[in-house]
Amino acid sequence: MxxxxxxxxxxxxxxxxxxxxxxxxxxxxxxxxxxxxxxxxxxxxxxxxxxxxxxxxxxxxxxxxxxxxxxxxxPELDIMLERLTKLIENQRSSLRVGMPQAIFYYLFTNILSRFREVFPEIEFAVYERDTVLAELVKNGSLDVCISERYFGDPVVPQRLLGSYRLSCVYPESWGELPDPQDIPSWAEGRPFITYEPGQTLRNLAVDFLARDGAIVQPVVSTSGSSSVKRCVAEGLGFSIIPSWCVGPKDHTIRSKKLTNLPEVRVYFGTAGFLQKHPMVQQLFDDCRRELVGPVLDPPRASELSLPPL
CATH class of the missing domain: 1.10.10.10 (Winged helix-like DNA-binding domain superfamily/Winged helix DNA-binding domain)
Structure with a gap:
């Protein structure tokens, strides 16, 4: 032919x-x-x-x-042509990755180090987003997205990296926290700090706290876990954030893992035609190596048959 x-x-x-x-x-x-x-x-x-x-x-x-x-x-051709246009305009190779602010802030340093060893000439451009990641990949603005959302979009195929638990965090001066199942009752009347409307973790937290019909009204909402945790550390209220955000140096806050809540899944997505690109595969391998095990629970056998994979 x-x-x-x-x-x-x-x-x-x-x-x-x-x-x-x-x-x-x-x-x-x-x-x-x-x-x-x-x-x-x-x-x-x-x-x-x-x-x-x-x-x-x-x-x-x-x-x-x-x-x-x-x-x-x-729509793959539109995406490829848009991506070619942007590459020519920029005249420099780069990998554009979108992810929630907390994942980048807390988890991504080691991944970046490994990636830079293999691709030292590549600019690693990070877009700290929770929402609109699928749309950014589809319109050619992003190459890769790491997200707690499953899009169900064949144009942006996703692979499951793993999952993590959420924790309730609160000022150290508040004393002991009740058992996880009693936290919604404990939370009534207390100042609640969370993420901006539309973010995945805000939705999960509000659903949990409102299980018994309580009205959940945040006193502070912000864009990322580091800002949420800072407000808690200053005594402004309590929050529900990823367990891996809390470390041994956080002396002014306490935390309790919410084992009664479902684990939050983390997905690695990319434009379909980039799935086998060496840079994308390297980044996926580095994410699995650095995150799964130490931070994320590995996918169980039952999860390997889910649509993302």
Missing amino acids: AKISLTLIQTFYQVARLGSFSGAARELNLSYQSAANHVRRLEQILKGKLIDSEQGAKRISLTPRGRALYNLLH
Whole structure:
């Protein structure tokens, strides 16, 4: 088979997306005849008709093979072209990774060290986000995302890294905490500090504290676990944060692991066509090496059959 050029693929894609040769020609700054010739050439290479069009008709229709090809390309082609544009504009190789602020702040130093040993010339650009990570990968703004959300989006496939427990943290001066199942009752009337609306850990904490119908009204909400913990350390209230945020040097706060809450899963996601890229695979391997075991519980056998994997 003759080699298929990106130009032919892009022209067919725009014709199929816009429904006409003239629309694709305007989009790609081509003549009508050039757009038609590109599609005909692609049909010759693939040895099959992709588009039906009648003489003088303004709209085209896709053949079954043309529809299958378009569905294969959409929306991956848009993402790849956007990513190529950004790479050319930046003129420097980089790996753009999005993750919640706490994961980067508390867990990522060793991972970065390992990654830099293998790819010392690569800029590692971090976007500290909890929400919109899937959209950022899909529009080409991110290459990789590490998230506590499962998107269920085939364009952003995810692999399960592991899971962790949440802890209730509170000022040391408050004394002993009750058993985990009694914490919602204990929390009533106490100042609650948590994350910004929409963040995964805020939703989990509010659901837990409101189990008996209590009204949960935070007194402070902020973007990341380090800020939440700082407020707790200053005596402003209590919170529910990842257990790995609390260390032996945190003398002004106490914590109790909430074993009655489900473990929080952590997923590694990327654009589908980047899954086998050496940098992405290196980062995934480093995350498994540094996080799973010391910080995250490894996936159980029952979890290995879940959709993310």
